Every structure is written in structure tokens, then in C-alpha cells.
Amino acid sequence: MIADSAKILLMGFGNPGRVDDGLGPALATAVENLRIPGVTVDCDYQLMLEDAAEAAKHDVVVYADADTKGTGLYSFRRLHPVSSMSFSTHSLRPAAVLGLAHQLFGSTVKGYMLGIRGFEFNEYREALSPKAQESLAAAIEFIEPVLRTASFDEAAARWPDVCEADKNTDKVLRPVNEVEICKMEKR
């Protein structure tokens, strides 16, 4: 159980100019408008190195991003810090940001991933698709009480922890089916 007084950061990320990729920032805007005590809200196109320094200032960080897969409208999973590096992409995955927060700043921040189901990504349009708007509404309804009561682990219990292939992105020649097995085992 996380203390009610925990310092919480909600970080939405994505590109609002790419249709449903804007789900993360849209959720951040909605949560900001709720003005929940103890919750700081931020958003950006993608996660970067300095987000580790920001995460390290908090007890809990919730990352919100569009999800391309999944059967539900949203998912909420516990993240575990990992060491991962993107190749020439300049961005970091949430679990890697946590890893840096722990390693560089001695933080014990806990991380969670709110994945919001998106459907359209392949064009430039600054509007969510109708189906993504449904996902967004459901995700807001879900996350508000979680943030207000700091009941993160309880909320995440419905879903398996994030089992990212990230852990091994730097281990080369990794067969795709191995990644899939990892995901299936977790489910």
C-alpha cells in the first residue's frame, strides 16, 4: 500500500498530431483539469533522459501512452526498472526511465503504465478517433480514483506486470517468438 501522501507524477506522452498517438497527452490534460491533490501532471512527445530526474523526485510515477494492442479499452500495469537503450531514436521506454531514476539518482520511485487503446496512427490529424475517445473516457474514469486513493498496486492487480522485450533489446538476434512466449507466460 502506498501512503496517501505519496508524491505522484502522471506523465502522458505521445504525439497529438498523429491521431490516437495523442491519447497520452489527452489523458494528462484531463487529469490536470481534475486538480487532484498530490498529483503533478506533465506531458511530452516522448520520454527522455531528463524524465529520470523528474521521476526521481516522486514516490510514484504513472506513464500514460497509447497502446496499439490489447482487447480492453485500457490496461494498468506495474513497471519494473530495466536497463535498456534505444538505437538512435533519442527516446526511452518507461521502464528504462525508471531504471535510470534508480541507478543515477538513488530513487525508489514505483512505476506504472497506463496503456490506452488507440486504433489510428498512420496519418497526421490532430484529433482522436471515435473509438479512442471511448478508450480515453474509460481510462480517465479508471485512473481518477486510483490517483485520489493512491491504490496503485490494487488497481494493477488485474493485469500482469509489464514484461517488456526491452529487457533484452540489447541482446541481439532475439527471435520474435521468444518475445511472444515471454508475453504469453505472463498472461
Added chain:
Amino acid sequence: MVATNGTQRIVIEPVTRVEGHGKVTILLDENKKIKQVRLHIVEFRGFERFIQGRPYWEVPVLVQRLCGICPVSHHLAAAKAMDRIVGGEKLTPTAEKMRRLMHYGQTFQSHALHFFHLCSPDLLFGFDADPAIRNVIGVAAKYPDLAVQGVMMRKYGQEVIKCTAGKKIHGTGAIPGGINKNLTIAERDFLLKDLDQMIEWSRGALKIAKDYTVENLEKVAPFGSFDSNHLSLIREDGAMDLYHGNLRAIDAQGKKIFDQVDYQGYTDYIAEEVRSWSYMKFPFMKQVGPEDGWYRVGPLARVNACDFIDTPEAEAARKEFMAVTDNKPNNITMAYHWTRMIELLHSIEKIKELLNDKDLQGTDLVVKGDRRGEAVGLIEAPRGTLFHHYKVNDKDQVTMANLIVSTTNNNEPMNRAVTKVAEDHLSGVEITEGLLNHVEVAIRAYDPCLSCATHAMGQMPLSIQLLDHEGNVLDSRSKG
């Protein structure tokens, strides 16, 4: 996944919904010698449509959606074009200096990110090092002070951007004909607080890049290197200027191909060649032709092309750099890192100069003049020259947009670099991860922008495929 030719075949296809991914294809002949190497960067070609019909004043904000890596560069290039559309290209001192501060903040954070996050693992651990440690976490473990510096420098640059452009996603700092805010005293003092530390760390980063290059010159000099032309903006007096100037192009020996060209007429000088195997175009200088008229852009090109740098420490570093090649252009691909750190120091020197300039607290923010229907905005983005070209009708709607981004300008050089590395290191030998990383190292030197902002969970923007002489995939790897 199917094994072919007795070799395990492992294929991880790029996630197709993500535009802007890159793919290197290495084709071997029957003797496992390199036959062909190609770097494909798949761009998303819908931006022009997205912009068309939108009012011109929205464009500087809309173009930030093009790239989450360097939104400020697109923001400023578009704003410069729209300045001309409203006849306001002669900005007030406050507006121009605020934009410059924003731009140097962007360059500072971008160069710091690239050096500490992407490039330093290769330099500190070696190209062949265990990939488990050859990453930013490995740097954090072995060189924690350096890793923290990288994060804090990046954060500082972002703070400069926040103070000048506003919110990260919805920043609206630059507007047609000017800027929408000045720098408050509180913002100035906030940025001045950590400035000396940033300068000190920049000196340190420059030293690492310089020492690495000089101490390993024998190894890095031929690595992915070749003679090339170089293109960049240049100030009227020949100084490096990342925000504004005219175009200069030089050849591999330093001879000027053209100089002080007004970029409003860039189409008279630059053309883009289409090749059937690539979505991304290949720009070249018209007067030289497509065969030999391609050029490099970015830090290496800028340091090579300028006559001097107008900040003292960066100028001293430039002279030291140019001395390595007897003041001739340096065509060493890995020298991009050294020049990037010269620009890092230059950027923080410029930030210091600007923060101490009272014009930033001025209140005259916007100018307007005679309306135009067509304009070009050009800026030296962190990774190279960035062109924005627009036409606007009398209803204020954009009717045409053409962009040549930095990575497109470096398309041919990057292809040559990966080909050279593959021929020198991969031909006729058993391909190992360390050797494949050599290809990545060559690409990384250019700091290309592969992922153009769309990055929902599940992205995978770069893959390398090794094909046998029949086109079968022998090996492949992906990262992103």
C-alpha cells in the same frame, strides 16, 4: 522463423504503423563478400496534406507534431517562413534574441543527449563491447558522474526551451513576425543559476570527444569516412550561425561551390533525386549534379564550412579541430562527435551571452509588413540544415508545403558511411554482433532522426538485415 542455408534465420520486422523507421540491408555475394548495402529510412509522407488548408499562423505550432525529437527546430524554421509571409522578417531585437535563446537551448540539449546517451557508450566501451553494458545504463554504472551530467545538461536545455517556447507539446513561443513573450527576470535568474556548471560540463564533454578522436585517430580516420561536399548556413561575415544566414557549400578540399546564397532561392541550387528503392529523397547541388553534388550537413559540415565561431572557447576548439587536417575540411565521419561537442560549448556560450542581454526583457515583440504568398524558412537544426517552404493563398490558407529535413540532406552520406563500414569490416568474415554494431556506429555519428515522433507502445524503428546472395535473410536485428 525459418532457418535457411544452415544458418539460423531470425527476423524481427519493424512495426509497420510506426513511420520514420530505418532499415539497413546488407547483401552478401556467394563468397560472403559485401555486394550492396542500403540504408532505408521510411518517412511518413502525409505532412504536406496535414498542413494544406490550415491558416498560416497555425503552422509554427502544427509542425512541431512532425518530430518529437526536434520540435523546436521545425517550430523555428516554420516561424521564419511565416515571418516573410507577414512581411515581418526583420524581427525586433527581443524577438530575434528570444528565438536564438530557444534555438541554442534546443541545440545544447540535443547535442548533450546524443553524446551522453547514444554515442558515449561506443566511445567509452568500444564498438565491440558487450551490448549489455554498451548503453547508457552501462555508462551510468561505470561513469556515474558523466551519466548524471548528461541528464542534467539535457534537462537544462529543456528548461531554456520551456522559458522561451512555453509548454513542451503546445509551445507557441515563435509567432509570425515575432515572439509571444519575453524572458522575465525570474526566468533569467533561474537559468543563470546553473549556467557556470553547464559550461564546465560542456568543456569536459568536448575534451572527451577530442581526446577520443585524437588518441584513436588511426582507427577512426578511415571509419565510414569519405570525401564529401559540405553545406551549411553562414553569417555574412563567415561566422557559424545556427539560427540565420546564407547558404555556403564547399567541396572536400574547401573550395567554395557557392557562397552567401539567399535561401529564398534554394530551389535554384538544390534538387532532390528520387531512387526506386528508397522512400527518402537524395538532395544534391544542381550545379554539380546528382552524381557528385550530394553533401553532408550537421556539426561536421558547419565547422568545416564556417570561417570562424564567434564565441571564444568554441573558436579555440574549432582551430584545434581544423589543425588536425591542416585547416582543410575534415572528412572523417567520426569527427562528427568532436564537432558536435564544439557546438555544445558554442551553444552554452551563446546562452550565457543572451541571458546577460537586456533586450530579452524588451516588450516590442512583433512586427509586420507587406504580405507575401510564398516563403522559405531555414535553420541549422542540431542534426543539420532544415528547409521549410510554403505557399499561402489570399485566404491565408497554406496551399503548398515542402520540407527537406536534416536527415534527408544526409541520406547519401549515411548510405556511403554504412557501405564503407560494411566493406571494411563485414566483408568475407563471420558476422558478429560487435561487427554489426559498427554499422550502427557509423549511422549514429550523423545523429539521424529515425523515429519522427510517433512512438506509442510497441515501436521498433530500426532493423538490420543480412541477406545471402539469393536474398534469404541470414540474420537480422532490431532496436527502438
